[in-house]
Amino acid sequence: MSGKPTVFIDGEAGTTGLQIRARLEGRDDLTLVSIAPDRRKDPEERRRLLNEVDVAVLCLPDAAAIESVSLIRNPAVKVLDASTAHRTAPDWVYGFPELLPAQRAAVAAASRVSNPGCYPTGFTALVRPLVDTGLIAADAALTVNAVSGFSGGGRQMVEDYEAASPVGREAAYPYGDYALTLEHKHLPEMAVYGGLDQSPLFVPAVGHFKCGMLVHVPLTASLLKPGTTAADVHAVLAARYAGEGFVGVAPQDGGDLLRDGKFLDPRALNGTNRIELFVFGHQSRGQILLAARLDNLGKGASGAAVQNLNLMLGLPETAGLETPLPLTDTIMT
Numbered sequence: 001m002s003g004k005p006t007v008f009i010d011g012e013a014g015t016t017g018l019q020i021r022a023r024l025e026g027r028d029d030l031t032l033v034s035i036a037p038d039r040r041k042d043p044e045e046r047r048r049l050l051n052e053v054d055v056a057v058l059c060l061p062d063a064a065a066i067e068s069v070s071l072i073r074n075p076a077v078k079v080l081d082a083s084t085a086h087r088t089a090p091d092w093v094y095g096f097p098e099l100l101p102a103q104r105a106a107v108a109a110a111s112r113v114s115n116p117g118c119y120p121t122g123f124t125a126l127v128r129p130l131v132d133t134g135l136i137a138a139d140a141a142l143t144v145n146a147v148s149g150f151s152g153g154g155r156q157m158v159e160d161y162e163a164a165s166p167v168g169r170e171a172a173y174p175y176g177d178y179a180l181t182l183e184h185k186h187l188p189e190m191a192v193y194g195g196l197d198q199s200p201l202f203v204p205a206v207g208h209f210k211c212g213m214l215v216h217v218p219l220t221a222s223l224l225k226p227g228t229t230a231a232d233v234h235a236v237l238a239a240r241y242a243g244e245g246f247v248g249v250a251p252q253d254g255g256d257l258l259r260d261g262k263f264l265d266p267r268a269l270n271g272t273n274r275i276e277l278f279v280f281g282h283q284s285r286g287q288i289l290l291a292a293r294l295d296n297l298g299k300g301a302s303g304a305a306v307q308n309l310n311l312m313l314g315l316p317e318t319a320g321l322e323t324p325l326p327l328t329d330t331i332m333t
């Protein structure tokens with residue numbers, strides 16, 4: 001690579017693409033290559049740009065992401081795909097540098113990196129260290145309950161929710177569960193990178209706020225190695241993520257990270273690339289609740305993409321991520 005590395009975001013006008021752009025604009029260690037707005041779906045123009053940059057970042061629906069990869073003929077082009085299309089493909093590296101001890105180096109060396117899903121980021125961060133240390137068995141039948149801001153549904157859902165006024169939005173779109181067929185596109189990566197033999201039972205929900213996410217994994221005693229306490233679980237997570245700038249393990253039972261000492265606010269990390277992990281417990285019943293908090297468009301999408309891009313380009317991992325994006329109403333409400 002000579003000179004500044006070049007980056008093209010295919011899908012830069014979408015929800016995830018726009019935020020990656022916002023995080024890269026103004027950086028002087030790389031050059032962003034843009035497509036003319038009226039040609040953004042023109043395969044020939046996309047082919048030209050996809051083949052001339054150092055890294056192509058795909059922020060597209062799955063089918064379009066697969067098409068983009070097929071358009072790339074230049075073997076020097078690296079690809080970072082934010083879609084679900086390649087997350088469990090064997091020849092792609094999963095872009096969660098903190099998840100496993102060797103993952104950061106694998107991302108840095110890869111030419112094909114898949115950016116993790118927002119819900120799986122929370123789930124795997126909580127569960128994988130516990131499976132690796134034997135506190136949860138690989139064949140455990142886990143449950144995940146989660147809530148996302150409506151930006152998780154992409155441009156269409158954002159437009160639907162924002163057509164209602166902030167006051168009317170809550171009435172038009174009350175909090176609601178979905179994926180009630182118990183199928184969801186994130187199940188394969190949850191199982192594979194959670195280190196599990198089977199998919200968890202996953203019940204996601206959408207709130208009437210734009211960004212922010214909570215992912216909950218309740219653990220009854222039967223799901224844990226006998227005698228495991230909340231303190232044991234907390235110690236494993238704290239040890240695994242010690243020294244990680246973007247992954248924080250909250251004090252046991254939440255400490256002052258709970259609003260008013262009792263509420264876990266899904267929006268608290270909005271605009272950042274951080275994820276916080278929580279362990280709550282009831283000792284005599286042996287019950288534990290794991291929770292992860294992140295910005296679904298931050299560590300759940302565009303923040304993680306910028307972190308992976310930095311690694312793929314050999315740039316400082318935190319570049320462009322040191323300060324939160326401004327908390328305008330487009331991010332918070």
Ligand SMILES: NC(=O)C1=CN([C@@H]2O[C@H](COP(=O)(O)OP(=O)(O)OC[C@H]3O[C@@H](n4cnc5c(N)ncnc54)[C@H](OP(=O)(O)O)[C@@H]3O)[C@@H](O)[C@H]2O)C=CC1
Nearest residue numbers: 011013014015016041059060064082083151152154155301
């Ligand atoms: N939103 C989130 O929280 C997260 C999203 N992702 C993933 O990122 C990807 C993008 O999602 P998101 O940003 O939310 O989706 P959006 O719908 O907001 O954006 C997708 C963009 O791709 C454009 N597009 C669609 N088809 C083509 C095509 N054939 N060629 C060029 N551009 C095309 C769309 O244009 P138009 O709108 O005009 O059709 C739109 O601008 C998805 O795969 C999603 O799974 C990943 C993590 C989290």
Ligand SMILES: CC(=O)N[C@@H](CCC(=O)OP(=O)(O)O)C(=O)O
Nearest residue numbers: 083084116117118148152153206
């Ligand atoms: C609220 C909502 O609809 N969320 C989306 C997930 C967000 C997303 O697009 O997921 P990826 O991270 O895999 O791209 C969904 O459940 O399908």
